[in-house]
Amino acid sequence: MITRTALSHGWTLDLAPGTDSSRVPAHIRDALPIPATVPGTVHTDLLAAGLIVDPYLDLNEITLDWIGRAEWVYSLPLRHSPAPGDRTVLAFDGLDTVASVTVNGTVVARTENMHRRYEMDVTEVLGGGDDILEVRFHSAWAFGEAERKRIGELPNIYPAPFNYLRKMACNFGWDWGPALVTAGIWRAVTLVSGPPSRIARVSPHVTVTGATGRALFEVELAAPAGTALRLDARIGHSHARADIEAGAVSALVEVSVPEPELWWPTGLGDQPLHEASVRLLEGDTLLDEWRERIGFRTVRLDTSADEIGSAFAFLINDAAVPVRGANWIPDDCFLPRVTEQRLRERLVQAVDANINLLRIWGGGVYESDTFYRLCDELGIMVWQDFLFACAAYPEDERLAAEVAAEARDNVQRLLPHPSLVLWNGNNENIWGWFDWDWQQQIGDRTWGLGYYLDLLPEIVATVDPNRPYWAGSPYSGTMDVHPNADEHGLKHIWDVWNELDYRHYRDSAPRFVSEFGWQGPAAYSTIARSIRDRTLTSRSPGTLHHQKANAGNHKLERGLVPHLDVPVDFDDWHFALQLNQAWAIGLGVRHFRSLHPRCFGTIVWQFNDCWPVTSWSAVDGDGRKKLLWYALRDANATALLTVQPRAEGLAVVAVNDRSDSWRIRLTVRRLSFDGRELARFTGRFAADRLATAEIRLPQDVATATDPRSELLVVESDTGERDIWFYAEPRDLDLPTARFDTTIERRGEVVELTVTAHTVLVDLSVFPDRLAPAAEADTSLVTLLPGESTVFRITGLPPHLDEPLVERPQLRTLNELLH
Structure with a gap:
C-alpha cells in the first residue's frame, strides 16, 4: 500500500551558505537558524521569530526589501526506512520560486516556477535513516533581472521583472499591493513511499448527456505496471472496472450515473456533489x-x-446565466496564511453580496483546491485566468517550457471542480499590444500572443475539453477587432476611474464587462490598526504609503467633486469617499444589468484585498466590509428594480435573475423631501426568468418641479424598492437629519432602530469604530419621514451600545451637506 507522509514539522530556516549577507541586519544574522513553518514563507517565519516588524504596518514594507534579494535555505532531518523494493518520492505542491532541492548534498531537482507541482524520486540518494533534506531558494529578483538582461527589455506596467519568471506577479508590487517578494515552501510537501506502481494522477472528465451523467477517469501511473492490475471506479452506487496490462502506464475507466442531480450556480438551484473514487488493485x-x-x-x-x-x-x-461577479486577488501577500476558515469567510461574504462568479485574476495564483472546493459547495462560478498580467511575456524556449508545464499541471489539477467555468488566457496583455505603445518597443519579437492563441487553447482542448477557453480579458474574439470594443466579447472600463466621472459608465453598452472599479478607503478600524501616524489625515505619511495607485488620492477626490465637496475633517473624508465608491459601483452595476440581454455580465474590480490599503475592494485587507459591499449586495439583487435614464426619459427596469418569472405590481411616487406626494404612477408588468422588462414612466412622474428637493420612490408589491434623486448629492436641499433611536440587545445581537422625522439619505452605521470585530447587517439605508429601519449588529461588547448612535458611528449624507 502506498503511504503518504506530510513533511510539515521540524524544518529550520537559515541564510543560504555563500549568500551576500551585507544587507541582512546583524540581529537577524545572529539569531539564525530559526524554526520554519511549512507551508510558509521566509517573511512569516522571520515575523513569527520576532526578528522583523510587521510589513503591513506604517511604512515598514520599505525596510524589508532585502528579504527578497537574499538567498535562503530550509532544512529538515529525514528519518525514513523504506521496505525493500519500495520507491520513495518527494512531492512538492509549491516551491516559491527559484530553488535547488538536495538530499544529503545531492541535487535532486532545480525549479523555476512557483505555479507547478514537482515530484522527484529520492530512493537512491536516501541513506537509510539520518538524511538531510534542504531546499535552497535563490533570489527571484536576481533571477528575473538576469533573464531580462539575457532576453531583452519588454514592456511592463511596472519596473519589476515579473514577466521573466513564473512567480506571482503582484509579489513585486501592484497599484493595490506592496512589494514583498517572497520565498518559501508555500504549499504542502509529501513523502510518498511504496511499490513503484501507484496512481500519479487522475483526470475526471465529467459530462451530462440527456438524463445520464458520465465520468471518464483518465488514470496515469507513476511507473509501468509490473503485473496485471485493476482499476475500480465508483460514484455513489454506480461503479465500473478496467484492467491494466503489465507494462502499461495509463488506463481509462468510465462510470455512468443515471439521472444525476445537477450542480447549479447559487440562486438557481442546489449544488449536489458526488463522492468519486478510483482504486488501484493487484488482485x-x-x-x-x-x-x-x-x-x-x-x-x-x-x-x-x-x-x-x-x-x-x-x-x-x-x-x-447572467453573471454578477467580482475579481479576486490573492487574499494575503503571504499565501500560506490564507486558511480554510478565512477562505470560507471571504467566499460567504461574496455569496451574501449576491455574487455568483469570481474571476481569479492573472497576476496572482491558480487558487488552492480548498478555494475551489468551497466554491463548489457554495455555488460560486469561477473563471481562472492563466497567469499573465499587464506585460509583454517572452516566448523564449526556457520560459515557454515552464508555461506549458504549469498550464498542463493546473488544468489537470482543477478538473474535478464544477465551479470552474472558464479558462482565460491573460489579463490586459492583448489590450496592451493595441493601446499601450508596445508595438514599437517589441518590434518583431514575441510578446505572449503565441501563448494566448496557440499554446494555452491547445492544452485546454487536450486536458480539459469540456470547458471553454477565451484568449484574454479584454478580448473581442479576434485580433482583427479592437479588444475593448463594446460590441464584442469582454470589455474593461478604466477611463472612467482614471479620467472621468462615474456617470460615464452609462456611456458604455458592452456585451460583458469584466473589469471596472472605483476606489475607496479601508474600514476605519483597519486604518487605525495599520497606520499609526501621529495625526491621521488623508495626506499623512502612512495614509499615502497605503495608497499604491498612481495619483490615487487625487483621483479619489477628483471623482468626489462632481457629487460632494472634499471634506477637511478625516472622519468626514473617510465617510464621503466610501460613499462615493458605493455610489459609483452601484450606478455601474445597475446600468449594465439593465442592458441585459445585450450585456450578460458584470465583474467588478475588485472583491478583496491582500493587505490594509486604499483600493477598489469591497472587503478590505482585514476582512471588513466597506460601504461598497452593501451597495454591491443591493445592486446585485436577484430581483432588482432600478430607475434608469433613457433617451426618452426615465424608465423602471425589472432585472430577474431567478429561475421563475416575476410578475410585478408597481407603484411609483414623486415626493417632496417632507414626504408630500406630488405625482403617482401604478402599473403591472412581468419579467421572465433570467430576463429583464422595462416600463417608461410618464412625464409628470419622471420630471421634477424642483430637482433639488424631490425624489422618486419605486416599489413593487413583492417588496423591492429603488429611490431616484433628480439632482447630484451636492445640489440637494436635504434637511438637517432628525430621527429617534432605540437600542435593544438580544443575546449577542444589538438591534439599533432608527425612526426618521426627516428624509435620511444613506444612513449608515460603523460599529467597528467602537470594537474592531463589530459589524452591521446593513447600511446605505434611505428613509422617508416616518419610516424606520433596524440595524442588527454583532461583535459589540455590552458597554458600547449607547455610543452607536453618536457621530462618527452613525452617519447620513445629510450631515455632509450641512
Missing part, C-alpha cells in the same frame, strides 16, 4: 486510492455573432 490487494468530489453540470460559452456584434454568455445546464 484483491489495494495498492493506492484517489478520492474527490465531483459535480454534474454542463457549461458552454456563447460567443455567436448577432446583429450587434458577438455575444459573451455562460450557459450552465443550457440556461444562459
Whole structure:
C-alpha cells in the first residue's frame, strides 16, 4: 500500500551558505537558524521569530526589501526506512520560486516556477535513516533581472521583472499591493513511499448527456505496471472496472450515473456533489486510492455573432446565466496564511453580496483546491485566468517550457471542480499590444500572443475539453477587432476611474464587462490598526504609503467633486469617499444589468484585498466590509428594480435573475423631501426568468418641479424598492437629519432602530469604530419621514451600545451637506 507522509514539522530556516549577507541586519544574522513553518514563507517565519516588524504596518514594507534579494535555505532531518523494493518520492505542491532541492548534498531537482507541482524520486540518494533534506531558494529578483538582461527589455506596467519568471506577479508590487517578494515552501510537501506502481494522477472528465451523467477517469501511473492490475471506479452506487496490462502506464475507466442531480450556480438551484473514487488493485490487494468530489453540470460559452456584434454568455445546464461577479486577488501577500476558515469567510461574504462568479485574476495564483472546493459547495462560478498580467511575456524556449508545464499541471489539477467555468488566457496583455505603445518597443519579437492563441487553447482542448477557453480579458474574439470594443466579447472600463466621472459608465453598452472599479478607503478600524501616524489625515505619511495607485488620492477626490465637496475633517473624508465608491459601483452595476440581454455580465474590480490599503475592494485587507459591499449586495439583487435614464426619459427596469418569472405590481411616487406626494404612477408588468422588462414612466412622474428637493420612490408589491434623486448629492436641499433611536440587545445581537422625522439619505452605521470585530447587517439605508429601519449588529461588547448612535458611528449624507 502506498503511504503518504506530510513533511510539515521540524524544518529550520537559515541564510543560504555563500549568500551576500551585507544587507541582512546583524540581529537577524545572529539569531539564525530559526524554526520554519511549512507551508510558509521566509517573511512569516522571520515575523513569527520576532526578528522583523510587521510589513503591513506604517511604512515598514520599505525596510524589508532585502528579504527578497537574499538567498535562503530550509532544512529538515529525514528519518525514513523504506521496505525493500519500495520507491520513495518527494512531492512538492509549491516551491516559491527559484530553488535547488538536495538530499544529503545531492541535487535532486532545480525549479523555476512557483505555479507547478514537482515530484522527484529520492530512493537512491536516501541513506537509510539520518538524511538531510534542504531546499535552497535563490533570489527571484536576481533571477528575473538576469533573464531580462539575457532576453531583452519588454514592456511592463511596472519596473519589476515579473514577466521573466513564473512567480506571482503582484509579489513585486501592484497599484493595490506592496512589494514583498517572497520565498518559501508555500504549499504542502509529501513523502510518498511504496511499490513503484501507484496512481500519479487522475483526470475526471465529467459530462451530462440527456438524463445520464458520465465520468471518464483518465488514470496515469507513476511507473509501468509490473503485473496485471485493476482499476475500480465508483460514484455513489454506480461503479465500473478496467484492467491494466503489465507494462502499461495509463488506463481509462468510465462510470455512468443515471439521472444525476445537477450542480447549479447559487440562486438557481442546489449544488449536489458526488463522492468519486478510483482504486488501484493487484488482485484483491489495494495498492493506492484517489478520492474527490465531483459535480454534474454542463457549461458552454456563447460567443455567436448577432446583429450587434458577438455575444459573451455562460450557459450552465443550457440556461444562459447572467453573471454578477467580482475579481479576486490573492487574499494575503503571504499565501500560506490564507486558511480554510478565512477562505470560507471571504467566499460567504461574496455569496451574501449576491455574487455568483469570481474571476481569479492573472497576476496572482491558480487558487488552492480548498478555494475551489468551497466554491463548489457554495455555488460560486469561477473563471481562472492563466497567469499573465499587464506585460509583454517572452516566448523564449526556457520560459515557454515552464508555461506549458504549469498550464498542463493546473488544468489537470482543477478538473474535478464544477465551479470552474472558464479558462482565460491573460489579463490586459492583448489590450496592451493595441493601446499601450508596445508595438514599437517589441518590434518583431514575441510578446505572449503565441501563448494566448496557440499554446494555452491547445492544452485546454487536450486536458480539459469540456470547458471553454477565451484568449484574454479584454478580448473581442479576434485580433482583427479592437479588444475593448463594446460590441464584442469582454470589455474593461478604466477611463472612467482614471479620467472621468462615474456617470460615464452609462456611456458604455458592452456585451460583458469584466473589469471596472472605483476606489475607496479601508474600514476605519483597519486604518487605525495599520497606520499609526501621529495625526491621521488623508495626506499623512502612512495614509499615502497605503495608497499604491498612481495619483490615487487625487483621483479619489477628483471623482468626489462632481457629487460632494472634499471634506477637511478625516472622519468626514473617510465617510464621503466610501460613499462615493458605493455610489459609483452601484450606478455601474445597475446600468449594465439593465442592458441585459445585450450585456450578460458584470465583474467588478475588485472583491478583496491582500493587505490594509486604499483600493477598489469591497472587503478590505482585514476582512471588513466597506460601504461598497452593501451597495454591491443591493445592486446585485436577484430581483432588482432600478430607475434608469433613457433617451426618452426615465424608465423602471425589472432585472430577474431567478429561475421563475416575476410578475410585478408597481407603484411609483414623486415626493417632496417632507414626504408630500406630488405625482403617482401604478402599473403591472412581468419579467421572465433570467430576463429583464422595462416600463417608461410618464412625464409628470419622471420630471421634477424642483430637482433639488424631490425624489422618486419605486416599489413593487413583492417588496423591492429603488429611490431616484433628480439632482447630484451636492445640489440637494436635504434637511438637517432628525430621527429617534432605540437600542435593544438580544443575546449577542444589538438591534439599533432608527425612526426618521426627516428624509435620511444613506444612513449608515460603523460599529467597528467602537470594537474592531463589530459589524452591521446593513447600511446605505434611505428613509422617508416616518419610516424606520433596524440595524442588527454583532461583535459589540455590552458597554458600547449607547455610543452607536453618536457621530462618527452613525452617519447620513445629510450631515455632509450641512
